[in-house]
Amino acid sequence: MTTKSFDVVGIGNAIVDVLVQADDAFLDNHNLTKGTMALVDEGQAERLYASAGPGLETSGGSAANTLAGIAQLGGRAGFIGRVRDDQLGAIFAHDIRAVGARYETPAASSGASTARCLILVTPDAQRTMCTYLGASVGLDPADLDLEMVAQAQVLYLEGYLWDSDEAKQAFIAAADVARSHGGKVALSLSDAFCVERHRESFQALVDGHVDVLFANEMEITALYKSNSFEEALEQVRGRCAIAALTRSEQGSTVLSGDQTFTIPPYSLGPLVDTTGAGDLYAAGFLFGLTRGEDLERCGQLGSLCAGAVVTQLGPRPQCSLPDLLAQHLG
Amino acid sequence: MTTKSFDVVGIGNAIVDVLVQADDAFLDNHNLTKGTMALVDEGQAERLYASAGPGLETSGGSAANTLAGIAQLGGRAGFIGRVRDDQLGAIFAHDIRAVGARYETPAASSGASTARCLILVTPDAQRTMCTYLGASVGLDPADLDLEMVAQAQVLYLEGYLWDSDEAKQAFIAAADVARSHGGKVALSLSDAFCVERHRESFQALVDGHVDVLFANEMEITALYKSNSFEEALEQVRGRCAIAALTRSEQGSTVLSGDQTFTIPPYSLGPLVDTTGAGDLYAAGFLFGLTRGEDLERCGQLGSLCAGAVVTQLGPRPQCSLPDLLAQHLG
Numbered sequence: 001m002t003t004k005s006f007d008v009v010g011i012g013n014a015i016v017d018v019l020v021q022a023d024d025a026f027l028d029n030h031n032l033t034k035g036t037m038a039l040v041d042e043g044q045a046e047r048l049y050a051s052a053g054p055g056l057e058t059s060g061g062s063a064a065n066t067l068a069g070i071a072q073l074g075g076r077a078g079f080i081g082r083v084r085d086d087q088l089g090a091i092f093a094h095d096i097r098a099v100g101a102r103y104e105t106p107a108a109s110s111g112a113s114t115a116r117c118l119i120l121v122t123p124d125a126q127r128t129m130c131t132y133l134g135a136s137v138g139l140d141p142a143d144l145d146l147e148m149v150a151q152a153q154v155l156y157l158e159g160y161l162w163d164s165d166e167a168k169q170a171f172i173a174a175a176d177v178a179r180s181h182g183g184k185v186a187l188s189l190s191d192a193f194c195v196e197r198h199r200e201s202f203q204a205l206v207d208g209h210v211d212v213l214f215a216n217e218m219e220i221t222a223l224y225k226s227n228s229f230e231e232a233l234e235q236v237r238g239r240c241a242i243a244a245l246t247r248s249e250q251g252s253t254v255l256s257g258d259q260t261f262t263i264p265p266y267s268l269g270p271l272v273d274t275t276g277a278g279d280l281y282a283a284g285f286l287f288g289l290t291r292g293e294d295l296e297r298c299g300q301l302g303s304l305c306a307g308a309v310v311t312q313l314g315p316r317p318q319c320s321l322p323d324l325l326a327q328h329l330g
Numbered sequence: 331m332t333t334k335s336f337d338v339v340g341i342g343n344a345i346v347d348v349l350v351q352a353d354d355a356f357l358d359n360h361n362l363t364k365g366t367m368a369l370v371d372e373g374q375a376e377r378l379y380a381s382a383g384p385g386l387e388t389s390g391g392s393a394a395n396t397l398a399g400i401a402q403l404g405g406r407a408g409f410i411g412r413v414r415d416d417q418l419g420a421i422f423a424h425d426i427r428a429v430g431a432r433y434e435t436p437a438a439s440s441g442a443s444t445a446r447c448l449i450l451v452t453p454d455a456q457r458t459m460c461t462y463l464g465a466s467v468g469l470d471p472a473d474l475d476l477e478m479v480a481q482a483q484v485l486y487l488e489g490y491l492w493d494s495d496e497a498k499q500a501f502i503a504a505a506d507v508a509r510s511h512g513g514k515v516a517l518s519l520s521d522a523f524c525v526e527r528h529r530e531s532f533q534a535l536v537d538g539h540v541d542v543l544f545a546n547e548m549e550i551t552a553l554y555k556s557n558s559f560e561e562a563l564e565q566v567r568g569r570c571a572i573a574a575l576t577r578s579e580q581g582s583t584v585l586s587g588d589q590t591f592t593i594p595p596y597s598l599g600p601l602v603d604t605t606g607a608g609d610l611y612a613a614g615f616l617f618g619l620t621r622g623e624d625l626e627r628c629g630q631l632g633s634l635c636a637g638a639v640v641t642q643l644g645p646r647p648q649c650s651l652p653d654l655l656a657q658h659l660g
Contacts, residue, residue: 054425056644057386
């Protein structure tokens with residue numbers, strides 16, 4: 001596997017985040033469920049934004065955050081996702097390239113504007129997201145750089161792609177290419193509501209096409225309609241080679257065959273904003289995996305990266321991840 | 331004065347900031363002088379941005395930050411400045427309205443894009459700025475809402491406006507309107523290089539048209555080519571009703587007639603980014619002044635707001651300024 005040009009190549013929605021502080025009343029007034037991601041159309045996005053407080057704009061997107069994290073860690077990272085040729089699209093492209101990831105998906109020259117996600121951060125540091133998918137849903141197989149996919153040790157995909165038929169088809173085509181070239185396929189379930197929308201499709205995928213599954217407690221219990229996290233663990237066990245299941249302040253559990261690793265969380269300072277926690281967990285985990293680390297160490301790397309991103313506003317660590325690793329994992 | 335509709339109306343460049351962490355070598359490689367503001371054209375701005383790290387976008391602009399701060403404090407604030415009808419322009423307009431300031435300057439429908447400022451934040455928390463003025467230099471007297479200017483207790487202007495002939499003319503017209511309606515005129519000298527470019531013009535302005543002058547140590551010594559801060563104090567004394575002179579970690583000095591008030595700084599946490607410190611000092615000071623507070627209290631309000639903004643990344647406080655005041659100044 002070491003002859004591949006990329007450690008991880010990701011496919012996902014190319015999104016610019018708008019981070020806004022909000023209180024619980026704002027969520028209630030707009031019928032938003034705390035901690036989830038809701039899809040909105042352009043009109044809804046504009047109305048929500050108009051009623052929200054001042055924002056901070058920064059590149060986001062679940063898989064894009066993961067790939068940016070892998071690049072920040074020193075991994076060879078590539079990202080595929082579609083923006084429009086507008087100012088937010090230029091910001092997205094700049095930021096992911098600036099951390100050293102390869103990003104070459106052509107920007108659309110017409111149609112919907114670059115995707116944006118209004119992220120409402122409440123005083124309890126939870127984030128509630130409203131996403132206008134814009135140009136990102138137009139990703140189709142023609143946009144795929146299959147050369148890059150074939151050169152990936154791991155192809156990483158976000159479940160959010162299932163919300164667009166074109167993107168879903170693009171992903172399945174890419175997964176076939178990756179596997180036929182000896183690569184592994186990793187999937188993040190993304191969001192519990194997203195799992196509700198695509199449960200059967202995700203279940204079939206996990207059984208047949210996924211080597212590494214990432215999910216949080218809500219997502220994995222939604223996938224199997226489990227009554228508890230423990231029940232979900234046994235339902236997913238053996239269905240894919242590795243399942244890495246995150247539980248916020250309770251750390252994570254990594255399953256592989258009949259092995260179970262319980263990984264404690266890292267607390268690196270006051271909790272500010274949980275945006276990107278799952279994405280950075282996947283970054284640390286996959287960085288370890290592609291370097292041949294054992295699964296416990298992969299989980300620790302994930303925990304540490306997630307622990308760093310939740311102490312700041314925004315989904316991509318502003319600190320040096322290599323310094324952080326050197327300090328905590330020597 | 332209490333019959334006016336606005337406490338403070340500001341005129342300035344309408345800018346979106348791009349905050350990027352950088353090291354001293356980056357500044358050296360690009361011939362940038364730490365702590366200053368350099369004007370760049372669109373091509374230079376693109377090249378600098380392409381070579382810089384990932385960014386965080388947020389509304390900025392010196393006077394705009396001040397007016398946003400006054401609105402956050404609960405003051406009646408208005409802002410005049412020109413954006414283009416593009417995505418960054420929409421962000422600027424949203425953010426200043428979201429804190430309660432009135433902002434009605436029509437967005438340009440053609441010509442240069444919205445102004446942006448690449449702010450390089452070094453590990454010592456200093457900020458070095460490269461500004462592409464874009465659409466903001468097109469501000470002309472026709473864009474002025476003279477009704478709003480006439481209704482201002484204080485008209486606040488940034489020295490940066492002098493870098494554009496149209497904007498300068500717009501300002502002078504506005505100052506005449508404000509004064510003829512019984513308002514005061516406040517000016518920030520903005521930047522030492524800006525003072526070098528417009529020294530004679532600024533000197534004449536301070537002597538004849540300015541009631542409240544804001545400057546930091548570098549700017550006031552540049553204005554009078556003084557050999558020391560103490561010498562500059564005596565050179566500016568008596569030339570305008572009030573001079574509020576800031577000195578970073580040494581606090582500030584407020585002069586009025588033969589009175590001198592020395593105001594200590596507030597240290598509210600580790601220094602993260604000095605962007606907006608002067609702008610927020612002016613916000614606190616003018617908020618106090620328009621509420622009839624004595625000059626020492628005005629200086630304390632300025633120090634406290636500046637102390638808050640330097641503990642975070644970005645030029646507009648993300649904390650609640652009214653809570654901060656209640657906590658520290660009762």
